[in-house]
Amino acid sequence: MIRLSNLFKAAFSNISILFLGGALSAISILLTQIILARTLSPSGYGMFSAALASVTLLAPLAVFGIQHSWLKLYGAEGVGAKRWLVPSRNFLAASFFITLTLLLSWSFIGPHSTDFRILLIALLPLVLSHIFLELVNAKFQLEEKYLSLAGWQALPHFLRLIFVSLYMLSFFGLPNIQHIVLCYSVISLVISLFGLFFLTGMFRGSLSIKNTNQLQIEDKLERNLTTLDIARHAWPYGLAAVFYLSYMQSDLILLKYLIGNKEAGIYSAAFAILISSYQIPGVIYQKFLLPKLHRWANEDELKLLKVFQAGNGIMLFLGFLFFLILATLVPIVVPIFFGNEYLETVRVLQILVFCIPLRFLSTSIEAPLFTKNLMPINTSIWGAAAFLNLILNFLLIPKYSIYGAAVATLISEIFLLLLNLFFVTKKLYGTKTFLYWGQGFKSSFWDNT
Numbered sequence: 001m002i003r004l005s006n007l008f009k010a011a012f013s014n015i016s017i018l019f020l021g022g023a024l025s026a027i028s029i030l031l032t033q034i035i036l037a038r039t040l041s042p043s044g045y046g047m048f049s050a051a052l053a054s055v056t057l058l059a060p061l062a063v064f065g066i067q068h069s070w071l072k073l074y075g076a077e078g079v080g081a082k083r084w085l086v087p088s089r090n091f092l093a094a095s096f097f098i099t100l101t102l103l104l105s106w107s108f109i110g111p112h113s114t115d116f117r118i119l120l121i122a123l124l125p126l127v128l129s130h131i132f133l134e135l136v137n138a139k140f141q142l143e144e145k146y147l148s149l150a151g152w153q154a155l156p157h158f159l160r161l162i163f164v165s166l167y168m169l170s171f172f173g174l175p176n177i178q179h180i181v182l183c184y185s186v187i188s189l190v191i192s193l194f195g196l197f198f199l200t201g202m203f204r205g206s207l208s209i210k211n212t213n214q215l216q217i218e219d220k221l222e223r224n225l226t227t228l229d230i231a232r233h234a235w236p237y238g239l240a241a242v243f244y245l246s247y248m249q250s251d252l253i254l255l256k257y258l259i260g261n262k263e264a265g266i267y268s269a270a271f272a273i274l275i276s277s278y279q280i281p282g283v284i285y286q287k288f289l290l291p292k293l294h295r296w297a298n299e300d301e302l303k304l305l306k307v308f309q310a311g312n313g314i315m316l317f318l319g320f321l322f323f324l325i326l327a328t329l330v331p332i333v334v335p336i337f338f339g340n341e342y343l344e345t346v347r348v349l350q351i352l353v354f355c356i357p358l359r360f361l362s363t364s365i366e367a368p369l370f371t372k373n374l375m376p377i378n379t380s381i382w383g384a385a386a387f388l389n390l391i392l393n394f395l396l397i398p399k400y401s402i403y404g405a406a407v408a409t410l411i412s413e414i415f416l417l418l419l420n421l422f423f424v425t426k427k428l429y430g431t432k433t434f435l436y437w438g439q440g441f442k443s444s445f446w447d448n449t
Helices: 003-040 042-058 066-109 116-121 125-143 146-171 176-201 225-257 261-299 301-338 341-351 355-370 377-435 441-447
Strands: none
Touching: 003 042, 003 146, 003 261, 003 301, 003 377, 042 066, 042 125, 042 176, 042 225, 042 261, 066 116, 066 125, 066 176, 066 225, 066 261, 066 341, 116 176, 116 225, 125 146, 125 261, 146 176, 146 261, 225 261, 225 377, 261 301, 261 341, 261 355, 261 377, 301 341, 301 355, 301 377, 341 377
């Protein structure tokens, strides 16, 4: 009992640190969007948001799932997985070059204005910072340095908030989108330099991994690895990230091209609030539990099942709690924070809030699909959801504008949850998928974490 109590306290402390980091990130993101929305016109805010979303959409191509591959490989091989670092570096150089080429090509051939083209080009440093953000995240997760991880994930959002706040206090006069974009890019370069500092030691063999598989003997591992070898491991994670961001960003981008910048701005304000709530399951599963899930999948499958069952109930409860809170507060706080120009944001959010319990539960149910050789299934699920979302956006946005985009997102979230339930039931747990949700919270969810 003493050991269990200590483990519970340690796990609760670690996840609380990550929650604080996630909360700081969410608050920074939301406050930054509120300031931008209030100081820029809906049209200007929409153009900026669409440019940022366009670059963010392709940025995962640059890292292409390498960070998730590291978590999986170190979970299976322990310290011996350092043999994958050099092939990873070579792969990242090639993927970064390809991503920049695609973004530059789109900036010149896409159906947009010269101003929008300039924004896209100016935001290219975000691609580089995305690589370092994700890789350093993986490093801190492997080392279980949760305070460092929390600070690292909050740093770019906090720096952006500081700049936007200072800028809007009239350091530079009237609001100018080009100035804001330039500062986002400078912050990205600063983040990249910090990231390079953190990763240098790791690539030199200095990585302190906790709870590694002690049965793995490093000397017996094959050492002659190529870039193609890491590509075979990374592609499901890379494609899943691209599908995920296509799913999350396509409605905003299509609103800009099919309807206009103003509508994109109104929808972006609504989506910023929704994304803030999504930080909660993201912190729990992607930041805290994911390295452990890979380890349990190789060492303790019963533990993995218990955490899965307990997590489903916990996420469902939290999802409905956040749904009730936002559904109650949205009509009150949105006009106060965003202003009367964004009153339509309230009606959009009254549709989008139904996505919250769906996403919370879906995040928990899909978690085992990140482990072992199941990632191609998860990638296919995200690909199907992204494709459905894209089709629905093309059908609904021209006719219903921002409300069509919100309905497309809600239908896609339902579809995503059903697909995850179907495949986890079929490939993994059968009827156990639906049993014991939320039970054994303390003994199952925290023991041995």
